[in-house]
Amino acid sequence: MSVQSSFASENIKVSGGELAHRLMMLLVPIWIAGGALVMFEPSPYELVFLAVFACALMGGLPISRRTNNFLMAILLFIPPAFVAILQMKYSTLSKGMIFTTVTVFLLITGYFIANFVAEKPYERMRLINKAYLFAAVFAASIGALAYLGLMPGKDLFLRYGRAKAFFKDPNVFGPFLILPAAYLVQRILLGNPRKMFMNAIWFGIIAVGVFVSFSRGAWGHLFLTVILVFILNFKLEATPRERIRMIGLALSGVIALVLAILGLLMIPEVAELFKQRASLIQSYDGGETGRFGRQAWGYALALNNPLGIGPWQFDQMLVTEQPHNTYLKVFLDYGWLGGGAFVWLILMTLWRAIASLAIASPNRLLMIPAFATFLPLIMEAAIIDIDHWRHLFLVMGIIWGVSAGYDVIDGKKDERRLP
Template sequence: MSITTPLSNDTTDRGVPLLAHAAMRFLVPIWIGSGFFVLFEPAPYELLFFAVFALAIVGGMKMHWRTNNLLIAILCFIPPAYIAVTQIKYGTLMEALIFTTVTLFLMLTGYFIANYVSENPWRRMRTINKAYLFAALLSAILGTTAYLGILPGGDIFLRFGRAKAMFNDPNVYGPFLMLPTAYVFQRILLGKPKDMLVNSIFFLILFVGIFVSFSRGAWGHLVVTAGLVFLFNFLLEATAREKLRMIVLAILGTIGLFIALLGLLSIPEVQELFVQRFALVQSYDGGETGRFGRQAWGYALALQTPLGTGPSQFSSMRITEEPHNTYLKVFLDYGWFGGMAFVWMVLMTLNRGIRCMAIASPNRLLLIPALATFIPLSIEAAIIDVDHWRHYFLVMGVIWGVTSGYDKVGPPRAERYLP
C-alpha cells in the first residue's frame, strides 16, 4: 500500500489568529532547543511549554483522532498514580505530588508533540529536527570540551569525571543526543553527496559527545540505533545504487570512527575510564544490594502493593538506592494500574511505529530514525529510570505524530527529501 496524498498548506494557516500562529512558529523551536538545559527544575523546557500550549489553544491547533489511544493511556494513568501518592511513608505528600505531576506533565508534552506533528509531519519535523540538532551539538561540544579540559570552568559540565553538559547525569545526557544522531546518520546514508561532509562532521561531534558520557547504556543505544537506521533504510528505502553506497559508507565510516576512538583512547585518563566503564557488569550491579538484587526485591514488593508505594519510597526502605528499572519503578510509584497504563503506552508506541514501517510512504523517512531511537530506549528503560526524561516523551510523541499524519505527505519531488 502506497500513500501519496498531497499535502496543502499548514492547516493552522486557515482561520486562526495570525499573531498566535506566528508566535508559535517562533517559540516551538526555542522550546525544543531548551531541552538541553536541565541544571535545575523546573527547567526552561517546562516553563516554555506552558507558553507554547497557550499559543496552540489560541491558534486553534486540533487534536488528531489517531492520537486518542495515547490520550486514553494518559487518562488511565492519572487516578491510580494519584492514589499511589496517598501510600507514601517517607518524605512529604507535597514532594510525592510534585513527582507524580511532573510525570503526568511530561506525558502531556508527548501528547502535544504527537498532535503538533500530525498536522503537517514534514514541516513540523523540520522545525523539531533543526532545533533539536542545535541543542544536541551544543551539548556535545560543551560535554566534550569540558571532558578534555579545554573549556574554562568546564568542571560544572562533568560528574564523576564523565561529561554531562547541562544535565544532572551523564546517563541522561548521552541518550539525549541519540535522536538527532539518528537523523544525521540517515542523511549520510541517503542524502546528497554535497551534504555528506557537513553531516559527517555533525555525526562525529555527536559520536564523541556520546562517548565521553561514558554511559554504557548510551554506548549500546548508539550501536543499536545506528544499526536499525542502517537496516531499515537498506531494506525499505534504498535503491540498488544506494545500497552499494551504504555498504561502502558503512565500511569507511566504521574505520573512521575506530580511528577517532583510538585517538581518544590514546589519552591515559580516557583509556582508564573506558576500561572501567566497558565492563559489562560493574561492582555496584551484583550482590543483594546491587542493581539486580534491588530489582529482585522490588518485584517482590510490587506484588504485595497493588496500590503502589508512592514516588521515591523504594530508596528509603530496605535498600537505599532506586531499582533503576523503569518498568518496575512505575508499578511501585504509581500502583498496578498506573504501571500497566505506562507499559501500555510504551507497547502501543512500538506497535504503531512497527506497523507503519510496513507501509510505503515518504513519511517513512521521518519515522525510521524516531523508531530506531525508541526501540533501544524502551529496552534501556529496563536498566535505568526514564519516566522523567523529557526526550523520552518527545521521541514517543514524534512516533505518534508521524504515524497519525502518515497520509499527509509533501508534494512529489524529483529527489528524495530527507528530514
C-alpha cells in the same frame, strides 16, 4: 451596525488565533532546543512549553483522531498515579505530588508533539530536527570540551569525571544525543552527497559527546540505533545503487570511528575510565542490594502493593537507591493501574512504529530514525529509570505524530525528502 460589529469581532478572533499560531511556531524550536539545558528545575524546557501549550490552545491546534489512544493512556494514568501518592510513608506529600505532576506534564508534552507533527509531518519534523540538532551539537561540544579540559569552569559540566554538559547526570546527557544522530546517519546514507561532509562532522561531534559521557547505556544505544537506521534504510528505502554506496560508507564510517576512539584512548585518563566503564558488570550491579538484586526484591514488593508505594519510597526501604528499572519503577510509583497505563502507552507506541514502517509512504523516512531511537531506548529502560527523561516523551510523540499523519499528502509519492 450589528452585522458590522459581528464581522469585526470575527476578524479579531481570526487574527488573534493566527498570531497565537505564529508565536507557537516561533516558540517550538526554542522549546526543543531548551531540552539541552536541564541542570536546574524548572528548566527552560518546562517554562517555554507552558507558553507553547497556551499558544496551541489559543491558536486552535488540530487534534488528530489517531492520537486518541495516547490521550486515553494519559487519562487512565492520572487517577491511580495520584492515589499512589497517598500510600507514601517515607517522604512528604508535596514531594510526591511534584514528582507525579511532572510525569503528567511530560506525558502532555508527548501528546502535544503527536498532534503538532500529525498536522504537517515533513514540515514539522524539519523544524524539530533543526532545533534538536543545534541542541545536541551544542551540548556535545560543551561536554567534550569540558572533559578534555579545554574550557573554563569545566567541573560544572562534569560528574564523577564524566561529561554531562548542562544535564544533571551523564546517563541522561548521552541518550539525549541519540535521536539527532539517527537523522544525521540517514542523511549521510541517503542524502545529498554535497552535504555529506557537514553531516558527518555534526555526527562526529555528537558521537564524541556520547563517548565522553561514559554511559554504557548510551554507547549501546548509539550503536544499536546506527545499525537499525542502516538496516531499515537499506531494506526499505535504498535503491540498488544507493545500497552499494551505503556499504562503502558503512565501512569508511567504522574505520573513522575506530581511529577516533583509539585517538581518545591514547589519553591515559580516558583509557582508565574507559576500562572501568566498559565492563559489563560493575561493582554496584551484583549482590542482594545491587542493581539486579534490588530489582528482584522490588518485583515482590510491587506484587504486594496494588495501589503502589508512591514516588521516593523504594530508596528508603531495603536499599538506598532507586530500582534502575523503569518497568518496575512505574508499578511501584503509580500502582498497578498507573504503571499498566504507562507500559501500555510504550507498547502502543512500539506497535504504531512497527506498523507504520510496513507502509510505503513518503513519511516512512521520518519514522525510521524515530523507531531506531525508541527501540533501544525502551530496552535501556530495563536497566535505568527513564520515566522522567524529557526526550523519551518527545520520541514517543514523534512516532505517534508521524504515524497519525500518514493520510496527509506531504509531497509527491515519487519524491523522497529527508527531514
